[in-house]
Amino acid sequence: MGVQLVAASAITLLAAGLMLSTYQTLIISAGIAIIAGLMTWTTLPTLYETFLNARLSGVDILKPSRPVIPETMGLPTAIIYLIGLFIFMPFPFMDWFDGSARLIHSEDPSAIGTFPYRKLGEILAAILAIQSMVLLGFADDVLDVRWRYKVWFPAIAGIPLLIFYYTNEGATHVMIPLQLRSYLGDLVDLGSFYYVYMVMVIIFCTHSINILAGINGIEAGQSLVISCSVIINDLLFLYNNSDRASVEAHLFSLYFMLPFAGVTTALLWHNWFPAKVFVGDTFCYFAGMTLAVVFNFIYSCPQLFRLVECPRHRMPRLADDGLLRCSTVTLESKKPMHKLGRVVVQMLHSVGLVKAFKYDDKGRIVECNNFTLLNLVLAHCGPMSERNTTCVVLCLQVMASMFAFFVRYKLIEYVYDKPV
Template sequence: MAAGGSPHSSATALSRTETLSLVSLSGASLAILANTFHGDGEPLIASLALSLIAFSLCYAMIRWLGPTFMKAGFRGRDLSKLSGGEIPECMGAVCAAVYLITVIVFIPFPFYKDIVAATSGGGNRDVVVEIQYANEGRFLHRFPHNKLASYLGAIISLQTIALLGIGDDLFDIRWRHKWWIPGLASIPLLVVYFVDFDVTSIVIPLQLQPYLGQLFDLGFLYYVYMACVAMFCPQSINMLAGINGIEVSQCIVVSLLIAFNDCLYLFTPYPHPATDSHLFSLYFLLPWIGVSCALLHHNWYPAKVFVGDTYCYFSGMVFAVVGILGHFSKTLGLLLVPQLFN
């Protein structure tokens, strides 16, 4: 090692191949992102491009921040190895930070058409706007505030659960104290659901419809059910753990299955009423798949980092967010059956 060099420099530095690959991937993604503004914003393409950028950023930051986390006390010994020193822990916090930055940067893209339409003249200087409309300013009553509220409510819930995960990694909170905290994080989701949707009926299976009818209204209990979903999802990911890569790999599998389910509603010969809900789901899932793939590379056996409780809680809340606001909580429950049995 060269004089004055850090003992961690070789472990944290990206190789030439990794650097070129990440820079090329990020450059191509930025070009795609810039091109989306030439049309109507193309939010799904923009989300995919931002997800690739999130992968590159998360991949590099996990490598760079490892020694910093170890100095702060976030380290642990891998019991899956016969010998070896301590490795960084709580790297799920890096994924959560990159993910939150990504979804915040993405906010203008799904509303690009609405933002342009809300400006006087739709952004076209050749359009003459009558004086009474010019005095009123922008046509904000046409803006989909309900969709923006859903998006921001989801971000608030995710930020809250990130604080819980980091707090658990710091203080090792007892189960009897932390199991109900995701329920508090779900309050923004439930409020948005009540204001925007407020459907509390469930579809009865065909075999029982002659006796109970087609729909059964749960009323207030439906919100209790959704709060239970929000409490179960973060804990379920944390239960199935202990082997290198198992937390991240199960989350990637569930994310891909939910994304596949979303695509079934998007690529149809006719417009589906649930298209917007499943687009909303994809906007939150694609960046999470990106950062999770970056973390999986470092957490796969033999693990170079540990994910920590932050990743488990945050990933579970991502699933709860898309399941509740995407209106497919029963499908989500089906995908989490292995965690339920565990």
């Protein structure tokens, strides 16, 4: 009854919005987001037994009872999200169809203009990239692919975006800050290196969420905070902005972010402590392809690139008192540590990003926390319960988003002479 009431209220509000709003397509996207969220919320519980019987399950090792719960629930979440995008796809182009659903071409440009094939290509390329990442993420969940191979999954899934950008002569230049323009000029064309940069961003963002995983609610919670931040930024830009190209770019972002926030909210409901489902690598890759979260990946790089010993699992450990403590790594347990790795550990320790637990006779660090955001939080704020750890990390994400807004809307005028 509650779901039907929410759905009826949403439809009523959307109908009123469609009559009053100049952004009717955006209102439709918001409606699809609500419907997709409700579908996710009601569908996931019906799949518990199906996934358990298919052995798509995992042990919640941070609970004393170590319950077995369904895993890979990011797959149905992503499928519902993609279905929502498929249903929404015609709406941005309704002005180019007549009453018989026939496409109006450019024979009469003064009447309606040329059909925006580029815009359609952007949407299709983005959907194909997300869909590819969902497939590769599910393969990782089922096959448990080794890190050396799956690190390239996002680059493979991002090929449609790169091809579309290249074939449509996308810009490869970057704007230079005011302080450096006397040396480098206003713009610098990166050429092929721009595509290398795009691939690196895709890889970093996708694995950032996957690396952070380990406690209930953290992957879906962080994804929801970031998606809401992107939505707020897009809406702020739409307000009182006359640049049509910029408006279209932010509308494009909203068309993908609103349904994502809807399905992620529903998934978080089921994944919140104590979790009834695990999101799996499928959701981590799916969310990472849709969002941009880089800090946790950068912080993890010393271990990912083997400058520092990297155990297979770096999630926090459950103590006898039921609280979480940071997991640690012994720096020279298998082989002598590289000099560069020693320098990195010492530098991070000096700025508080590494907490030392043991020293050798020469005063060198031999045991410290693992290099993930969860362990960093527990090293300085722990021990804490799993629920409180999730809340602290999400609060940090909110603070990071607020700082990003401050940089974007306040500090930007000291670096660039026009909005970027």
